[in-house]
Amino acid sequence: MFRFVTQELTSQYNYLQLSSKFGAAHAYPGFSSLFVHLSNEDYSTADKLVRFIALRKIQVDRLINKIGIKINSDIQSVMDLRNSLTQAKENNKRSWRELERCHKIAVDKNEFNIQDYLETNQLEHHIKVEKLLSDIENRIDEVRSDQTELIKFMIDEELLETYGDRRTKVW
Ligand SMILES: [Fe+2]
Numbered sequence: 001m002f003r004f005v006t007q008e009l010t011s012q013y014n015y016l017q018l019s020s021k022f023g024a025a026h027a028y029p030g031f032s033s034l035f036v037h038l039s040n041e042d043y044s045t046a047d048k049l050v051r052f053i054a055l056r057k058i059q060v061d062r063l064i065n066k067i068g069i070k071i072n073s074d075i076q077s078v079m080d081l082r083n084s085l086t087q088a089k090e091n092n093k094r095s096w097r098e099l100e101r102c103h104k105i106a107v108d109k110n111e112f113n114i115q116d117y118l119e120t121n122q123l124e125h126h127i128k129v130e131k132l133l134s135d136i137e138n139r140i141d142e143v144r145s146d147q148t149e150l151i152k153f154m155i156d157e158e159l160l161e162t163y164g165d166r167r168t169k170v171w
């Protein structure tokens with residue numbers, strides 16, 4: 001389970017990195033705030049996992065694995081908003097894969113509590129994030145190319161409305 005914690009904390013910092021790309025220079029405050037929101041959610045996932053591990057008295061050697069927390073190189077090099085959504089989805093999928101790995105171990109060991117916890121608390125969340133990001137991608141991809149900037153601007157406004165301006169929490 002500790003690998004899952006590391007993964008969620010890594011994911012948290014990767015979303016923050018995406019947020020910082022669009023917070024100032026490229027000025028998409030709504031998208032920037034969405035990424036801060038996703039980052040906060042992953043922090044709380046990691047926090048809940050740690051509590052769950054502590055409550056179950058599962059033996060833990062370390063919470064952060066040896067390689068530590070790294071910003072993914074594809075996320076580091078993101079320049080364009082459309083690509084940031086693809087990278088955010090990849091970020092979510094990395095956690096999802098880790099979640100499935102943990103779930104499989106729990107199934108093999110007949111750990112019903114852990115299976116249930118992972119299904120209800122974690123799986124649903126990662127499905128929801130995948131859907132949210134895919135919906136935004138589709139809305140951008142559906143329009144004619146001369147309207148791409150307009151739709152990005154409109155979605156940005158909606159996101160700002162939904163999540164509020166969270167950029168101040170980063171800088
Ligand atoms: Fe996550």
